Amino acid sequence: MVAITSTPAALLHSTVLDWYGANARDLPWRAADASPWAVMVSEFMLQQTPVKRVLPAYAAWLERWPAPADLAADAPGEAVRMWGRLGYPRRALRLHAAAVAITEQHGGEVPDDHPALLALPGVGEYTAAAVASFAFRQRHVVLDTNVRRVFARAVTGVEYPAQATTAAERRTATEYLPATAETAAAWAVGAMELGALVCTARSPECGACPLLRHCAWQRAGRPPYEGPARRGQSYEGTDRQVRGKLLAVLREAHGEVPQERLDAVWHEPVQRARALDGLVADGLVEPVAPGVYRLPR
DNA sequence: CAGACGTGGTT
DNA sequence: TAACCAAGTCT
Structure with a gap:
């Protein structure tokens, strides 16, 4: 049903609400019993990753860590490993850090106010508003x-x-x-x-x-975009690609990895070293001894 | 604030 | 096929 309304904004609202009621996808993080933590996990995973690829990872993550304290009690490297191939693995590290902060500073409950959410690692303007809106039904500008x-x-x-x-x-x-x-x-x-x-x-x-x-x-007749070329995300041959290859080895290793196993993923030593250093600097990889690495403990 | 940061599917 | 796109954040 479409409400009789007087303002353009209200008409837009009722139109979209009606459409959503009839066309919304049945996504697990929208279920009535989805916890704020579940909503937060979904939002981290959905940052730049399509719904289809998030679905299985989301289910596995919550089965293993149903509450923030469960994840906080585990090693950050386990979060990185569970993240699998979702991409941007720093999100896994940040989600782990957010779980620690929630456990230590918020009694294990995802905070329900925007400033507290925004203060969590990996939670920016969008995610804070999204969690406050979706999990706590608050009024926020959610601009994705x-x-x-x-x-x-x-x-x-x-x-x-x-x-x-x-x-x-x-x-x-x-x-x-x-x-x-x-x-x-x-x-x-x-x-x-x-x-x-x-x-x-x-x-x-x-x-x-x-x-x-x-x-x-x-x-206006659907005029085509006129602005500057929207820069593509080149990937082939970049440090990002090398980081991805290095981290894939660490994820699958379940333990310590000798330098030579890492050296095998990329031929060019300078870039390879730079990528590995970057991973260490980001806390995604931990050096345990000269020439030996693992996911962070 | 422009650029770094993964990975895979689509056109 | 190369380019573009996907519920962004951080520096």
Whole structure:
């Protein structure tokens, strides 16, 4: 049902809420019994990693560590190992550090206020708002890449948002933030879902979009993106690739690894050494003796 | 604040 | 195929 409303924002809200009610995916972190910790785990994993790849890792993680204290009691290296091939393994380290902070400073319960969430390792503006909104049903601007794209198109009338989040975007998102907490929380997840399923980056399904008639980009004739080339993420031959190969060996080793096993993953010694040093500096790898390494204890 | 930071799927 | 994209954070 669509509510009779008087403002454009309220119309947008009810339209998206109705659409979400009929089209939302049945994701485990949205289940009624998903704990705040489960929501937080999902948010860490979903930072730059697609839902499909997160699903199995999320289930395995929570089975092993159902509460923050469970993870905090384990070695950070175990978090890195469980992270598997989700990518950006520093997130695993930060999630472990967040679990320690929650255990030591918050009695083992994920804090429910935004500033406390923001103070946790690996929790930035988006994740703090997302956990506060999804887990605690609070009223926050939840501005991720999906919501930014929906705003860019439906409100601003351009195909893509700027590379970095601008003050203008935050202003727009704040203007459109529903007044009540429950509606704001529903709007946050609904706008994200719309961006993820319909208003997608590559080929949006405008024909199936509930905002078709309200969309400024549509009204403007869907003009193509004009800004500077959106820089790709080159990977082949980068330190990141070497780090990934090194860490993969450590993850699968379940113990100490001699230098020669690491040397085998990359031919170029200078870059290889730089990558390994970087992993050590980041705390992802621990030197135990000259020429011997392992995941952090 | 631009750039670093993994990995795999899609176009 | 190379480029782009995926619920970002940190420095």
